[in-house]
Amino acid sequence: MGKQQDVQRKPDWLKIKLNTNESYTGLKGLMREKKLHTVCEEARCPNIHECWGERRTATFMILGDTCTRACRFCAVKTGLPTELDLAEPERVADSVQLMNLKHVVVTVVARDDLKDGGSGVLAETIRAIRRKSPFTSIEVLPSDMGGVLENLKMVMDAKPDILNHNIETVERLTPRIRARATYKRSLEFLRRSKELQPQIPTKSSLMVGLGETKEEILATMDDLRANHVDIMTIGQYLQPTKQHLPVIKYYHPDEFKELKEIAMEKGFSHCEAGPLVRSSYHADEQVNEATKHIQKQGEQNLKNA
Numbered sequence: 001m002g003k004q005q006d007v008q009r010k011p012d013w014l015k016i017k018l019n020t021n022e023s024y025t026g027l028k029g030l031m032r033e034k035k036l037h038t039v040c041e042e043a044r045c046p047n048i049h050e051c052w053g054e055r056r057t058a059t060f061m062i063l064g065d066t067c068t069r070a071c072r073f074c075a076v077k078t079g080l081p082t083e084l085d086l087a088e089p090e091r092v093a094d095s096v097q098l099m100n101l102k103h104v105v106v107t108v109v110a111r112d113d114l115k116d117g118g119s120g121v122l123a124e125t126i127r128a129i130r131r132k133s134p135f136t137s138i139e140v141l142p143s144d145m146g147g148v149l150e151n152l153k154m155v156m157d158a159k160p161d162i163l164n165h166n167i168e169t170v171e172r173l174t175p176r177i178r179a180r181a182t183y184k185r186s187l188e189f190l191r192r193s194k195e196l197q198p199q200i201p202t203k204s205s206l207m208v209g210l211g212e213t214k215e216e217i218l219a220t221m222d223d224l225r226a227n228h229v230d231i232m233t234i235g236q237y238l239q240p241t242k243q244h245l246p247v248i249k250y251y252h253p254d255e256f257k258e259l260k261e262i263a264m265e266k267g268f269s270h271c272e273a274g275p276l277v278r279s280s281y282h283a284d285e286q287v288n289e290a291t292k293h294i295q296k297q298g299e300q301n302l303k304n305a
Contacts (some may be wrong), residue, residue, distance in 0.1 A: 019120035059105040093128035117145030119154040126158040137161040156196040164203040170216035191227040203231035205279035236278035
């Protein structure tokens with residue numbers, strides 16, 4: 001059975017459009033020049049050509065390119081991280097300014113070797129981008145930072161526009177798929193984010209195709225909503241290498257359409273769902289939708305007061 005899973009052919013709807021135009025090559029050159037890492041490259045994101053070549057958006061990955069965790073779905077390399085690069089926040093901010101981005105996503109490799117989990121450098125990156133690009137909206141995608149409230153508070157005090165933390169998979173599969181992270185800790189991380197800064201939208205992403213049931217997907221949606229998560233993304237898990245977990249099922253686009261409809265019915269302000277959707281997919285659109293939703297809620301609360 002395992003061999004059959006390993007050699008499953010990708011369906012036609014997973015074909016990726018390549019775009020190596022000047023925008024793509026220019027952005028790639030800028031990343032190398034500034035010695036910056038992107039999760040687009042490190043995690044082998046299938047949307048890199050669309051985002052870099054057409055939308056000119058990217059997700060910066062700070063605190064190095066080596067993660068202290070070894071999740072069985074992720075292509076980012078693991079091992080002993082390099083020492084802290086305290087000049088990195090300014091280089092990221094310079095790049096955002098040069099690219100004239102309307103929206104930027106900053107993610108962090110898990111740094112369990114650091115007492116603050118990397119929260120200090122992430123917070124300084126937010127502040128540096130604010131100084132140099134005050135009209136750019138900022139989304140951050142940290143690890144659970146060990147579940148330490150002080151680390152999360154440091155990030156939320158820097159006032160990102162969206163706090164994104166991925167649940168990744170359903171509760172039953174979490175121990176097998178994620179390293180060190182737990183389902184309940186991720187939910188707690190998202191809930192505490194909202195408690196610290198109620199006006200900042202929260203977001204989480206779920207991979208499908210790893211053996212979960214539809215009932216478990218819906219239960220995960222309910223858990224996220226119960227912890228006040230505003231935005232959800234749902235995408236197909238793709239096996240990065242033969243050493244990673246095999247794909248159990250390829251979901252049809254119609255199934256993703258149904259999951260999106262259900263998510264919106266459950267109260268999410270925005271949901272992206274599709275075979276190639278990843279956590280940062282069309283993130284520039286999500287921040288606008290989330291902000292509108294929160295403004296509407298505020299107006300409604302005033303009317304009801």
